[in-house]
Amino acid sequence: MDELERRLSNVLQKVSERADPAAERLRHPASSPRRSRFGRLRTGWVAATSALAVVGVAVGVAAGVPALNRNDAPVVHSEPSPSVGVLRGTSDGTHPLWQLRVSDEPSRPFDQLPEGGPVDLPVPYAVDPQLVPELAEEPTLVTSAGTIRFDAGTTKAVRLLAQRDQGSFIMLLGPGHDGQDGLFDVRVEVVAPDNSRRQIYQVKRVLSLAVSPGGTLMAATTPDRGAELVDVATGRVVHRVAGTFTQVVFASDEAVLLSGAPESTTSLAWRAPWTTAGEPVAVRSGTAMAVDGGLVAFDAATGCLRRLDGRAAVIGANCHEWRSAGAVSPDGRRLSVEWADGTGVNRHGFLDVRDNVVRPWPAAGLNPSWLAGDDVLLTAQGELDGVVTARCDLTTGVCARPPAGFGQGIWRGASWIGG
Numbered sequence: 001m002d003e004l005e006r007r008l009s010n011v012l013q014k015v016s017e018r019a020d021p022a023a024e025r026l027r028h029p030a031s032s033p034r035r036s037r038f039g040r041l042r043t044g045w046v047a048a049t050s051a052l053a054v055v056g057v058a059v060g061v062a063a064g065v066p067a068l069n070r071n072d073a074p075v076v077h078s079e080p081s082p083s084v085g086v087l088r089g090t091s092d093g094t095h096p097l098w099q100l101r102v103s104d105e106p107s108r109p110f111d112q113l114p115e116g117g118p119v120d121l122p123v124p125y126a127v128d129p130q131l132v133p134e135l136a137e138e139p140t141l142v143t144s145a146g147t148i149r150f151d152a153g154t155t156k157a158v159r160l161l162a163q164r165d166q167g168s169f170i171m172l173l174g175p176g177h178d179g180q181d182g183l184f185d186v187r188v189e190v191v192a193p194d195n196s197r198r199q200i201y202q203v204k205r206v207l208s209l210a211v212s213p214g215g216t217l218m219a220a221t222t223p224d225r226g227a228e229l230v231d232v233a234t235g236r237v238v239h240r241v242a243g244t245f246t247q248v249v250f251a252s253d254e255a256v257l258l259s260g261a262p263e264s265t266t267s268l269a270w271r272a273p274w275t276t277a278g279e280p281v282a283v284r285s286g287t288a289m290a291v292d293g294g295l296v297a298f299d300a301a302t303g304c305l306r307r308l309d310g311r312a313a314v315i316g317a318n319c320h321e322w323r324s325a326g327a328v329s330p331d332g333r334r335l336s337v338e339w340a341d342g343t344g345v346n347r348h349g350f351l352d353v354r355d356n357v358v359r360p361w362p363a364a365g366l367n368p369s370w371l372a373g374d375d376v377l378l379t380a381q382g383e384l385d386g387v388v389t390a391r392c393d394l395t396t397g398v399c400a401r402p403p404a405g406f407g408q409g410i411w412r413g414a415s416w417i418g419g
Helices: 004-019
Strands: 085-087 101-103 123-129 142-144 145-150 157-164 167-173 183-191 196-204 208-211 217-222 226-231 235-243 249-254 253-259 269-270 279-281 288-291 294-299 304-308 314-319 320-330 334-340 348-350 357-360 367-370 374-379 388-393 398-400 415-416
Touching: 004 357, 123 157, 142 157, 142 167, 157 279, 196 217, 208 249, 208 288, 217 249, 226 253, 249 288, 294 320, 304 320, 320 367, 334 367
Parallel strands: 101 357
Antiparallel strands: 085 101, 123 142, 123 415, 142 145, 157 167, 167 183, 183 196, 208 217, 217 226, 226 235, 249 253, 253 269, 269 279, 288 294, 294 304, 304 314, 320 334, 334 348, 348 357, 367 374, 374 388, 388 398
């Protein structure tokens, strides 16, 4: 067994020995709203919940996890699907109404769920020794081909950016920091399936990074060089647009959305052939998330969701007291949302961008951690922040709770991705 795996096993055993399952408290998880983006490492039912320091980089979770409840534990199926009604949203006065529907399917409480099996540790994942010293002394990347350890003297942390056909895109952070916002001494590498690595980008300070859906381009925003577009095959900066941008997100391989000052109500759509300065679009700065077929932007100031196509153009809006939105499934199909149901109660669930239906989570829980396109872990907030309340298959509606007696420990500083 690899040394890292041995240490992982030892730590999990210690967490399990001292943990209180707290099943009674889990029946009533906290429900205060929060908007967040997390990178998490989970093994068994242990949840890692530290927020990544990447500005504008959303780190997801890996596919390839075994199907839920493929063991001898009982399963609970959802009731037959209830009716799906029109969600009474309105346009924003500028764009056409994005017509959404909402399901009234109830969420099952914790004590009605059967005990589930453990979750295999998916790969790739990264470990930050500053946050999880029990697992690694050096920044570590674990892939299906083995473990890569980086020199702690020159590399402060390793973060996963994206997984594409070309391999895993990783960001290596150096020790430099001058008290300003952003990430410092940044190197971006592509790790091939055999763990061979190739550097494609290096910069002293970066504010945001993103990889195109097809993996052919990478975009970066810097405080002194504006936004840069990098050809992944050659590692060359092929285009640049001037300006100060705090976030970049790809709508497709043909367009990106660039955000400037946080208070700005507009963003900039920069499109192929990348020779113009871009076009302003009515999307509040820093609110866009990449989904299947384009982008979704959540505006907390107005309670509106906006849908953008692959050219980063707004094609519709739905304003309905949306409270939060943020965690996107690895396949880009589902987006976690919180909304007011008209009775003074905030509900939590997900928007399926393929059928435009909003559905509540099939089990009680608030913060999602996606394992695959339809496989999700739900966690609590408040006093039980990070404690897993359920694992659900959103296609079948099957949910399970953590195994009895397994530690509800909180891990910090590790993440994995897929897609």
